[in-house]
Amino acid sequence: xxxxxxxxxxxxxxxxxxxxxxxxxxxxxxxxxxxxxxxxxxxxxxxxxxxxxxxxxxxxxxxxxxxxxxxxxxxxxxxxxxxxxxxxxxxxxxxxxxxxxxxxxxxxxxxxxxxxxxxxxxxxxxxxxxxxxxxxxxxxxxxxxxxxxxxxxxxxxxxxxxxxxxxxxxxxxxxxxxxxxxxxxxxxxxxxxxxxxxxxxxxxxxxxxxxxxxxxxxxxxxxxxxxxxxxxxxxxxxxxxxxxxxxxxxxxxxxxxxxxxxxxxxxxxxxxxxxxxxxxxxxxxxxxxxxxxxxxxxxxxxxxxxxxxxxxxxxxxxxxxxxxxxxxxxxxxxxxxxxxxxxxxxxxxxxxxxxxxxxxxxxxxxxxxxxxxxxxxxxxxxxxxxxxxxxx
Ligand code: HEM
Ligand SMILES: *[C@@H]1O[C@H](CO)[C@@H](O)[C@H](O)[C@H]1NC(C)=O
Ligand SMILES: *[C@@H]1O[C@H](CO)[C@@H](O)[C@H](O)[C@H]1NC(C)=O
Ligand SMILES: *[C@@H]1O[C@H](CO)[C@@H](O)[C@H](O)[C@H]1NC(C)=O
Ligand SMILES: *[C@@H]1O[C@H](CO)[C@@H](O)[C@H](O)[C@H]1NC(C)=O
Ligand SMILES: *[C@@H]1O[C@H](CO)[C@@H](O)[C@H](O)[C@H]1NC(C)=O
Numbered sequence: 001x002x003x004x005x006x007x008x009x010x011x012x013x014x015x016x017x018x019x020x021x022x023x024x025x026x027x028x029x030x031x032x033x034x035x036x037x038x039x040x041x042x043x044x045x046x047x048x049x050x051x052x053x054x055x056x057x058x059x060x061x062x063x064x065x066x067x068x069x070x071x072x073x074x075x076x077x078x079x080x081x082x083x084x085x086x087x088x089x090x091x092x093x094x095x096x097x098x099x100x101x102x103x104x105x106x107x108x109x110x111x112x113x114x115x116x117x118x119x120x121x122x123x124x125x126x127x128x129x130x131x132x133x134x135x136x137x138x139x140x141x142x143x144x145x146x147x148x149x150x151x152x153x154x155x156x157x158x159x160x161x162x163x164x165x166x167x168x169x170x171x172x173x174x175x176x177x178x179x180x181x182x183x184x185x186x187x188x189x190x191x192x193x194x195x196x197x198x199x200x201x202x203x204x205x206x207x208x209x210x211x212x213x214x215x216x217x218x219x220x221x222x223x224x225x226x227x228x229x230x231x232x233x234x235x236x237x238x239x240x241x242x243x244x245x246x247x248x249x250x251x252x253x254x255x256x257x258x259x260x261x262x263x264x265x266x267x268x269x270x271x272x273x274x275x276x277x278x279x280x281x282x283x284x285x286x287x288x289x290x291x292x293x294x295x296x297x298x299x300x301x302x303x304x305x306x307x308x309x310x311x312x313x314x315x316x317x318x319x320x321x322x323x324x325x326x327x328x329x330x331x332x333x334x335x336x337x338x339x340x341x342x343x344x345x346x347x348x349x350x351x352x353x354x355x356x357x358x359x360x361x362x363x364x365x366x367x368x369x370x371x372x373x374x375x376x377x378x379x380x381x382x383x384x385x386x387x388x389x390x391x392x
Contacts, residue, residue: 045149046137047365048372051125051379052103054117055110060253060282063112064274068092073272078142080162081175081184083269084249085141088112090272099147101137102128102376112280113249118380119286125377126234126351130166130358133158134369142184152366156358166354169235170226171218173243174269179228186270193217195262207259208291211243212298219301223330229306232333233350236303237343244291253279258291303336345385351377356390367391 064070068091073079078098079086085105088094093112094104105124109115132139136149140160151158161168164178174190176182194206194214202210219239222229231239250268251260252275267273307329338353340346352374362370371391378387 045135045365047369048134048376049101049103049137051121051376052107055107058110058114058284060114060279062277063093063280064091064276064278068112070271070273071096076145076147078140078145078147078160079272080140080142080160081168081172082141082161083174083272084109084113084115084245085161086272087268087274089141091274094141097145097147098141099138099145100141102132102139102373105139105141110284114253114280114282114284115249116284116286119288121376121380125373125380126347127161127167129351129355129370129373129377131157131159131161131163134366134373137369152359152362155360165230166358167234167238169238170229170231171215171222171235171239173214173218177222177226177229179226190218191266191269194265198262202259205257205259205261206246206265208244208247208294211247211291212295215240215243215295216299219299223306224328227306227327229327229330231330232303232305232336233338234347236301236336237347240296241287241292243295244289245287247291248285248287248289249281251281253281302332304330304332307331340385342384344381348377348381348385349388352388352390359391362391 070090071092073090074096077089077096079089080098085094085108086098088108089096089098089100091112093108094100100108102124105128106117106120109120109124110117128139133148133151135152138148140148140162142160143162144159148158148160157163157166162184164183168178168183170177170179172183173194174186175184176187176190181187194210197213197217198204198206198210201213219231222231246260246265246268247258250265251258264275267275307326337343337346338349340349355370355374359366359370374388374390378385
């Protein structure tokens with residue numbers, strides 16, 4: 001037992017060392033036997049696992065602690081469009097490689113930021129189904145990485161959270177639309193817009209009033225400039241709550257103020273770094289609540305897209321087809337709820353549909369893993385929605 005633990009620790013250390021040295025797409029040729037073995041262990045087919053239990057201690061506590069120091073990014077480590085997960089990885093609450101199992105993500109967002117268990121399951125398994133590798137049970141929180149192992153055959157993606165169109169979408173706060181620029185890196189111009197708005201309506205801090213105006217400005221900008229702008233399910237649902245996540249999860253748990261210092265906000269968004277002595281909030285939160293309602297109701301929104309882009313699910317139309325689409329042509333999406341009447345269930349249905357599109361006829365281990373993760377994804381919505389079985 002003791003020996004096997006020692007061995008596992010050694011193997012993990014090798015994998016970590018290896019993860020740092022390896023670039024995506026690198027050939028395995030020329031590597032030592034140990035390195036190849038470490039890689040093989042890191043990508044072995046494990047399939048789906050049961051969801052982890054909720055964490056027990058959900059009290060406020062120091063999370064930028066001695067065991068979780070911030071460390072700068074090393075080559076090969078993945079970061080992506082989500083400042084929450086980026087930060088957890090850069091503090092070692094997630095593997096610093098940025099490649100993790102869904103269970104590690106579910107547990108890390110609870111431990112590190114006190115996200116509510118059910119919301120953690122919902123978001124994580126949605127993302128895992130469309131962007132993760134079901135065979136190795138690994139997801140990159142950034143772009144394609146060979147550490148997640150060989151992807152199942154196309155149209156499966158298994159290419160990480162930076163993949164545009166399945167989860168990552170348009171009109172993000174600090175990341176460009178994929179059709180207009182870099183879809184996953186921090187963008188200084190966009191952050192300055194947040195600073196300006198926060199100075200105007202937040203008294204120099206990022207609060208729900210600022211979130212509401214940031215959301216609207218980013219929406220309008222995409223309508224006006226992005227011919228492929230897509231703002232229906234799932235993006236219509238995620239775009240609002242993401243603007244309040246910083247207020248809910250990045251404000252120190254000891255503060256009673258529902259507003260975020262802009263320097264602290266920048267460090268989370270740009271550097272994936274918690275402030276010194278950062279304490280997580282004192283109660284679990286889903287992020288939903290009066291702030292999200294305020295952001296949604298501050299302006300008139302309908303789910304939709306710039307006319308022409310609605311048929312293109314995974315990628316914005318190439319420039320050559322730009323005659324088919326137009327900027328400033330926003331039309332409502334009549335199908336945004338799918339067959340559902342409850343918004344949460346339509347979101348669930350959408351991710352199940354996308355999974356079916358990515359895996360038209362999965363067989364064997366792949367089918368077993370997908371079905372298990374679909375069951376996992378259903379757990380947090382089971383009290384409200386009927387389960388859908390795309391691969392009966
Ligand atoms: C539970 C697992 C999570 C997953 C799988 C996840 C995934 C993602 C993805 C794919 C995006 C990109 C969406 C887009 O803007 O196009 C995103 C954005 C974002 N996430 Fe997460 N996230 C998770 C948890 C969290 C947590 C705990 C926070 C806490 C603050 C957070 C904060 C944010 C914010 C603020 C954005 C918007 C960034 C921007 O628009 O510039 N996320 N997340
Ligand atoms: C979004 O970013 C990822 C990661 O760099 C990249 O692979 C992908 O091509 C980008 N998507 C689009 C549509 O530009
Ligand atoms: C950053 O955002 C600005 C404003 O939308 C845009 O003009 C610029 O191209 C973006 N930069 C990158 C690298 O995407
Ligand atoms: C945001 O801050 C400003 C300035 O202090 C304040 O007027 C506004 O009411 C705040 N918004 C919310 C929702 O608290
Ligand atoms: C979308 O554009 C097409 C072609 O220009 C046009 O025929 C159609 O009416 C537009 N749809 C909507 C809902 O405006
Ligand atoms: C999911 O797919 C079904 C069957 O194709 C379709 O009727 C439904 O509208 C889709 N749901 C969403 C939310 O796109």
